[in-house]
Amino acid sequence: MEYKLSQKLIAEFIGTFLLVLIGTGSAIGAALIVHQYIPTGAIGALGGFTEWLAVSWGFGITAAVVIYAIGKISGGHINPAVTIGLLVTKNISLKDGIAYILVQFIGALIASLSLFVIFGNPGVIIGHLGANAPATGVTAIQALFAEALGTFLLVLVVMGVAVDKKADSGVYGIAIGLAIGIALTFLGPLTGGCINPARGFSPMIITFLAGGPNLLGYYPIFLIGPIIGGILAAIIYNFIGKPNED
Secondary structure, X not given: OOOOHHHHHHHHHHHHHHHHHHHHHHHHXXXXXXXXXXXXXXXXXXXOHHHHHHHHHHHHXXXXXXXXHHHHHHOOOXXXXXXXXXXXXXXXXXXXXXXXXXXXXXXXXXXXXXHHHHHHHHHHHOOHHHOOOOOOXXXXXXXXXXXXXXXXXXXXXXXXXXXXXXXXXXXXXXXXXXXXXXXXXXXXXXXXXXXXXXXXXXXXXXXXXXXXXXXXXXXXXXXXXXXXXXXXXXXXXXXXXXXXXX
């Protein structure tokens, strides 16, 4: 069964919107809790251990349920790094890939705007709408490398369970959700955990436009790192996943 491009784009928009809304919304809540109850001694880029662990798995669980909901329509990319990896390995056309990336960014931006409406100024000034940034002592290069590795895991799993036609189609949603949760648990204390250029950009730009701090200087980390990691994972799986036909 094939869906129209318009149907796929609406699915990608909704999926990315929900991922960023719930995932970064959890990050805002964690930041507000830490600010109110734990003003000092926080661990990691997002706050205390419990808070960023909850945020990591909030993203993972949200991704899993969203992918099960829309995966049959659009493939459930909900992440430009995933789409670019599939584009490089010719698992999606250039036209569709560009359209997917555009609606993913739009969905993420509207999600961050919605969170500004929900949380107001505290969400911007304290929570930065869930924007990512390297933790204290983590350099830009370290953060970029870590983001590339986290995205490598995600896209490798996507290729193995969702793109590879030999895979069991019933497990792809939970497998991808687990990959995201594990990756963000690793990245949480380093970068806050992004692995998604649309998720990385939207809270930064809305925070800046709403009068909060300008964090856009960090964005190259969360654009370049995930794209490199996603492309490498897709290319490597495209090689190792082909059976020997000799």
